[in-house]
Amino acid sequence: MLGDDGGYYNTDMFSTDIRIDDLRHVISEKSKGENSIFHSEYKRLPAGNAEKCTAGRKQENVTKNRFKTTFPYDHSRIILNEEWSENDNDYVNANYIKDFTGERTYIAAQGPKDVTLMDFWRLLWQENVRFIVMLTNLVENGKNKCIQYWPEKDHVLAVGPCYIKLLKETVYAFHIHRTFNVEQHNSNKRTITQFHYTAWPDHGIPEEHGLVQFHRAVTKKHQTGGLMLVHCSAGVGRTGTFIGLDSLLKQGLKTGRINVFEFVKQMREDRMTMVQTVGQYIFLHKALLLGCQQTDTNVAEEDISEKFSSLLQDNLPLKQSFLYKEHKLLQSLKESNGEKDEKDVEKAENMNKEIKMNVPLDSKNRPFLTSCVTGRDDYINAVYVPSYTSPNAFILRQYPLKDTExxxxxxxxxHDVHALVILDDTGKEIPWIPQKSSTSCCSSFTLTSGYTDSNINGVHQSSLEISIEEQNKKLDVLRIPSEDDVAILKGVEILMEKEKSIKFTSITLSKNGASPAGIFCVLHNVLQQLRMDKEVDIFTAVRQIQTRIPEVITKLDEYSRCYKRVLLWKTEDQIYANM
Incomplete structure (x- = not known):
């Protein structure tokens, strides 16, 4: 078959019915070339037909549409039956969407505007929606994407006959989980759950791992049987991508096969432009691949002691042990970091800024230096890593060289850093930090160490003030021996306590910026998860950091150490609880 670029493709590669076991290979083959097969497939999808949207184009409804060319199809649009005010009509920019079985399972909607707030709540009430997935932030790049259709905590929002209260709001690194109570005059009460994904960049695509983890969180809470309302801003691009992920994952896990092209085509029959860009179309395939590879690795708090002890005392031959297989799976999921900014690394002025330890740099998540220093550019070998609750909680960094201090x-x-966490087993003085009660200079920066310090369970705590011109920045400094289990856990505990009061960013340093620092961050994140959600998932915590730094926890011993330290934390926690 002749392709768009004038070359010839094997017609088998145009098959859109894909076995899950073949998905990785299919993605690789369909991605080749500038005019890839994915691009050809995407062009074959039906475009929007505004002629089938008579209600949405009526003069009285034009202001209710967020975008001038995105309307709901008449045959599948939600028709509002109950009027809450004298100006109400039956129109809202939303459609029913079918799942892979052909059943109406979803509502795809645009994000509400000021003039459609009441229509949005009429929709939620009429369709008895108990579950909302929100995929946009309220404002992105200075543009309003969606109004806040829920109240702040301890406030009540009155919309027509409904009174809405925010019962609970839990903030995670990449999403927020909210619960609303909705009550009408007649005391008819309902509870609505909202999962709000906050990490989808405008006009871009999110990290596959992040969205798949968000989907897992949604799936754990969503009760089947009721309609799931999904919205972004226009209600077509991100909305279509998430619905595709949800329905096709269920199909793939049930039947072993998926057909992304046919499902997107089916969605577009009910709402125009679902999965809005070829980038989203390709991303959907990759997210499905990752989703199909995921296993449930959560362990409930009450099961940690028994299960972790059993895993760590496993007497099976090494290659048959559970931890070996789990670590092997992690290694197989790990791909080379395609976002490494080779141009920055290879600049002559940057060649001496790294210890040659083969630790790739993820340019998407690299902090850029903004302060002006003669002879220095914006490059630094460091990567942002999320915690369980904050997308930029950690910056992983190797020890500085003499000329990169x-x-x-x-x-x-x-980057408004609050703490330096230095993982070091030498016990020697650190040459780039002045000794207690001393001051040193580094170019235009003046460094002053605090007058007091302490040592608790092997963690040496001190302070450091950085001054430049009239700006002063005070940091906590934690020096922790990376091989000392008790000290590492104490360091994690100290950080978690500090993070309770303010948004906290730590630079975590180890000799190569990878393994010890990565293990520390994994432990921090799973212990945060334990405190918040009463469960731990070491596999996923490691996987999340490996998407930023693949060289983290490459050895089975390092992976086992994470389990060992969580078990130690849990054991000591129980001892103190019983005292």
């Missing part, structure tokens, strides 16, 4: 202090000031 200045960049570490620029990083602290430019």
């Amino acid at each position: 200045i960049d570490l202090w620029r990083l602290c000031v430019d």
Whole structure:
């Protein structure tokens, strides 16, 4: 078959019915070339037909549409039956969407505007929606994407006959989980759950791992049987991508096969432009691949002691042990970091800014230096890593070289860093930090160490003040021996306590910026998860950090150590609880 680029393709590669076991290979083959098979497939999808949207184009409804060319099809649009005010009509920009079985399972809607707030709540009430997935932030790049259709905590929002209260709001690194109570005059009460994904970049695509984890969180809470309302801003691009992920994952896990092209085509029969870009279309395939590879690795708090002890005392031959197989799966999921910014790394002025430890740099998540220092550019070998609750809680960094110390202090000031966590087993003095009660200079920066310090369970705590011109930045400094289990856990506990009061960013340093720092972050994140959700998922915590730094926890011993330290934490927790 002749392709768009004038070359010839094997017609088998145009098959859109895909076995799950073949998905990785199919993605690889269909991605080849500038005019890839994915692009050809996407062009074959039906475009929107505004002629089938008579209600949405009526003069009285034009202001209710967020975008001038995105309307609901008449045959599948939600028709509002109950009027809450004298100006109400039956129109809202939303459609029923079928799942892979052909059943109406979803409502795809645009994000409400000021003039459609009441229509949105009429829709939720009429369709008895108990579950909302929100995929946009209220404002992105300075543009309003959706109004806030729920109240702040301890306030009541009155919309028509409905009174809405925010019962609970839990903030995670990449999403927020909210619960609303909705009550009408007649005391008819309902509870609505909202999952709000906050990490989808405008006009871009999110990290596959992040969205798949968000989908897992949604799936754990969503009760089948009721309609799931999904919305972004226009209600077509991100909305279509998420619905595709949800329905096709269910199909793939049930039947072993998926057909992304046919499902997107089916969605577009009910709402125009679902899955809005070829980038979203390709992303959907990749997210499905990752979703089909995921296993349930959560362990409930009450099962940790028994299960982790059993895993760590496993007497089976090494290659038959559970931890070996789990770690092997992690290694197989890990791909080379395609976002490494080779141009920055290879610049002559940057060649001496790294210890040659083969640790890739993820340019998407690299902090850029903004303070001006003569002879220095914006490059630093460091990567943002999320915690369980914050997308930029950690910056992983290798020890500075003599001529890159200045960049570490620029990083602290430019990115409002609160703590340095230094993982070190040498016990020697650190040459780039002044000794207690001393001051040193590094270019235009003045460094002053505090007058007091302490040592608790092996964690040496002190303070450091960085001054430049009239700007002063005070940091906590935690020096922790990376091989000391008790000290590592104490360091995690100290950080978690500090994070309770303010939004906290830590630079975590180890010799190569990878393994010890990565293990520390994994432990921090799973212990945060334990405190918040009463469960832990070490596999997923490691996987999340490996998407930023693949060289983290590459050895089975390092992976086992994460289990060992969580078990130690849990054991000591129980001892103190019983005292």
